[in-house]
Amino acid sequence: MPIIQPVRGTRDFYPEDMAFRQWLNNQIREASTQFGYQEFDGPFLERLELYAAKSGDELVKEQSYVFPDRSGSMIALRPELTPSLARMVAQRGKGLTLPLRWWSFGPFWRYERKQKGRSREFFQWNIDLIGVDTPEADAELVAVAATLFRNVGLTADMIRIKVNNRRLAEKQLEKIGILGELLPITFRLLDRQDRMAPDAWKSYALESGFNENQFAGLVKMLEDLDAWKSSPEMLHFFNTAKALGVDEYLDYDPTIIRGLDYYTGTVYEARDVKGNHRSILGGGRYDDLVSVVGGNPIPGTGFAMGDVVFGLVLEENGIKPDLRVSPTDVLITTFEEGGESASIQIAAEIRGAGYRVEWYPxxxxxxxxxxxxxxxxxxxxxxxxxxxxxxxxxxxxxxxxGEQETFSRSDLLPRIKKQLAG
RNA sequence: GCGAGGGUAGUUCAGUGGCAGAACGCGCGCCUGUGGAGCGCGAUGUCGCGGGUUCGAAUCCCGUCCCUCGCCCCA
Known part of the structure; x- marks a missing residue:
């Protein structure tokens, strides 16, 4: 009988994979709780309308797993967490004590073609600060990310967080006559700038509706790497990041815009420096999201990081941890001639003292x-x-x-204690 | 949705018309109750599936399923 195929894009977690997932979960918990964030989670299933609100057409229409349930409601396997977070905040409303510092690590699904670093089922770290609209809050989130990087050995020459600000970008673009309907096109164009050859990028811009003047203005704008200094918001952001001791990880990058429609202010993306430059983590400020799902307007800021690319980056930098799969402290051997009961008894005795013990079965x-x-x-x-x-x-x-000693059976437990204490 | 490359042992792959192979892993022995290193021996296959061409097909042709990589989008 042939083995039944797994569902395309899903992942099997063999013990060694599970060990990594658990390690990552622990690292994420450590970085999040160091800054006082509280763990939460939303449901894995949500009504499709929740995402229709603000996630962006592509994500909802093309990349969500959607199905009708038995009552006919359209249900989506969650493709991201932020809308659920917004809903949860809106539901409790004034019952919540703001500000909220919340984090989560769990599974998400996106119906897309599998490729390197992208599967249809993945785990994601989400962390958000709700109820504060300052650039200092944005900087804190970036500092949490940098803390994780530091804790796992990812240094600033391996990974960078590239930062921009949508308000700043819009102001800059307005100056060179790009506004209104051209704005979303420009955002898409900026997003692709580092993935296309310069000539191809220019033709793409002109085809998208740019004239030569606007294109020249855009190129000039991208060359100004000090542009952030004209934005009080960005100045505060970078100053706070410096005070938090994470500025080494940060770069201003005018091409960072982010695809999701709900971002309003600071936006950022972490990328590996030498590798494929795939985005490891992305996030930013969303000041209107809670009102979109029907609550009172509450500002928020946060990011998401997927487990797959993160694992690849650790691997490529040679710092993926070598984790032990077995939890066992002590193995009890088993031989014939009535030896099994003796083995089981010894195993029970040592287990009773609090150790992880298995007997050869x-x-x-x-x-x-x-x-x-x-x-x-x-x-x-x-x-x-x-x-x-x-x-x-x-x-x-x-x-x-490799050392071995034989001694009286009553001495066994103290000897094991001594060995495992060292 | 579009494009490219693949599917042969548990794994990674070689074999491009003539006896189905290598490395790693696994098992056994050297070592009768001692793992890791070494040496020796050994087992393992619907060559993805279905059809066709041929004296003969893993190899050529047609169909089909699946995987990987890229584009798109994004964590």
């Missing part, structure tokens, strides 16, 4: 049992075979040093 040659312990990186093995049982003794082998 069937009689087998010692060679095989030691190999099993070796492959699973189990640090201690208790050998209890016919020789030991007859003499009322046990042997304890340290798998790291």
């Amino acid at each position: 069937q009689p087998a040659r010692l060679q095989r049992q030691l190999k099993y312990a070796d492959r699973n990186e189990i640090p201690l093995v208790v050998i209890i075979g016919p020789d030991e049982i007859e003499a009322d003794k046990v042997s304890l082998k340290d798998m790291v040093s």
Whole structure:
């Protein structure tokens, strides 16, 4: 019988993959809670209308998993968290004590073609600060991201957070006569600038409705890497980032705009410096979102980071952690001739003292049992075979040093305690 | 939705008309109760699936399914 195919774009988490996911979850929890953020989560299923509100046409119409439930309502597997967050905030309304610092790590789905760093089912870290409209709040979020990077060993020469501001960009564009209907086209154009050859980019601009003057103005605007200094908002942002000690990770980049429609102010994206430059994390300020889902207007700022690209970046930089899969502290060997009950008893005794203990679940040659312990990186093995049982003794082998000692069975627990304490 | 490359052992892949292979992994032995390193031996396959051409097909042709990469979009 052939193996039934998994659903396209889903991922299997074998123990080694699960170990990484759990490690990442722990790192994210650590960085988030260092800044006082509280963990929350939304449902995995939402009504489609929730996303229709503001997520952007592409994400809703092309990339959501949508299906009717038994009552005929159109349901989406959540493609992002921010609309659920906005809904949750709007529902509680004035019952909430602002500001809110909330974070989450969970699964999301997008119906798109699988490729490197992109699957249809992925995990995402979301973190938001709701109820504050200052650039200092934006800077804090960036600092949380930088803290995670630092904690896992991603330095500023491996990864950068590129920052821009939509209000600043709109003001700059207005000066060179780009406004109204040309604005979304320009945002799309800016977004593609680093992915296209200069000539192709120019033809694309002219085809999109730019005239030569506007294009020349745009090129000139992009060359001005000090433009942020004309924006009080950006000045505050960068000053705060410096005070938070994370400015080494930050660059002003006038081409960063972000695709989602709900961003209003500061926007940013983290990218790896040498690799494929795929976006690792993206976010910014959204001051109208809560009102869009029907609540009173509350400002917010936050970002999302996917697990897949993050893992790839760690790997490419040679800093993906080598994680142990087995939780076991001690393996108890098992031999025939009535030895099984002795093994099980010893396992229970050591487990009762608070250690993680497994017994080899069937009689087998010692060679095989030691190999099993070796492959699973189990640090201690208790050998209890016919020789030991007859003499009322046990042997304890340290798998790291290779040293082994035989002693009275009543000494076993203290010896294990001593070994595992070191 | 568009474009490119693939599918052969558990894994990564070589084989482009004539006996289905290598490396790693796995098993066994050297070592009768001692893992990792070394050496030796060994097992493992619907060559994605269906059809066609041929004396003969993993190899050529047609169809089909699946995977990967890129574009689009985005975490």
